[in-house]
Amino acid sequence: DAGVTQSPTHLIKTRGQQVTLRCSPKSGHDTVSWYQQALGQGPQFIFQYYEEEERQRGNFPDRFSGHQFPNYSSELNVNALLLGDSALYLCASSLAQTFLLYGYTFGSGTRLTVV
Amino acid sequence: AQKITQTQPGMFVQEKEAVTLDCTYDTSDPSYGLFWYKQPSSGEMIFLIYQGSYDQQNATEGRYSLNFQKARKSANLVISASQLGDSAMYFCAMREGGNTGFQKLVFGTGTRLLVSP
Numbered sequence: 001d002a003g004v005t006q007s008p009t010h011l012i013k014t015r016g017q018q019v020t021l022r023c024s025p026k027s028g029h030d031t032v033s034w035y036q037q038a039l040g041q042g043p044q045f046i047f048q049y050y051e052e053e054e055r056q057r058g059n060f061p062d063r064f065s066g067h068q069f070p071n072y073s074s075e076l077n078v079n080a081l082l083l084g085d086s087a088l089y090l091c092a093s094s095l096a097q098t099f100l101l102y103g104y105t106f107g108s109g110t111r112l113t114v115v
Numbered sequence: 116a117q118k119i120t121q122t123q124p125g126m127f128v129q130e131k132e133a134v135t136l137d138c139t140y141d142t143s144d145p146s147y148g149l150f151w152y153k154q155p156s157s158g159e160m161i162f163l164i165y166q167g168s169y170d171q172q173n174a175t176e177g178r179y180s181l182n183f184q185k186a187r188k189s190a191n192l193v194i195s196a197s198q199l200g201d202s203a204m205y206f207c208a209m210r211e212g213g214n215t216g217f218q219k220l221v222f223g224t225g226t227r228l229l230v231s232p
């Protein structure tokens with residue numbers, strides 16, 4: 001049973017560029033959430049997708065956008081990259097009915113470095 | 116807003132000994148859930164244990180147990196018989212969203228555990 005798959009694993013971008021990160025949720029999961037984890041910090045909620053719509057958004061600017069596809073996979077897009085966007089981006093999937101008990105299944109993340 | 120506090124940036128323990136990682140929380144919701152995750156250097160967050168606010172007993176999962184003290188708003192993780200593979204970052208998190216359709220986790224800043232031979 002495949003878990004959450006994220007690609008790419010590592011990425012180096014230049015300030016001002018745009019980046020797209022991809023996530024395939026665990027089989028059977030219908031909800032995808034994205035988190036940003038800066039070095040030495042806990043993950044911070046970016047947004048969550050359910051039924052192809054953004055359900056909720058954290059305190060992140062509009063430069064951060066996303067999409068969920070009919071197969072539940074998801075993309076995170078970041079425009080006009082800043083140095084401060086350098087972080088580990090974690091994708092987490094869940095099933096709406098069981099989140100209360102089991103929380104998320106996380107991927108290994110995409111480490112983004114902005115230079 | 117809900118908040119998770121982990122006051123131990125780092126902990127050291129010898130192999131085979133027990134260790135307690137502290138977590139306190141703040142919420143006004145009567146219904147909530149607390150999670151512990153392990154994050155090795157690979158980056159993946161691994162679910163360890165869950166405690167619901169209405170659970171009568173402390174949660175246990177193998178070598179992991181959760182010392183849940185509701186009145187003190189603490190949910191400490193106890194790892195018994197530490198192993199070298201337990202060396203990692205450990206995060207305490209709280210489920211936020213109440214009984215709404217939307218749920219997310221709020222994380223603490225983590226504790227780095229180092230297990231020595």
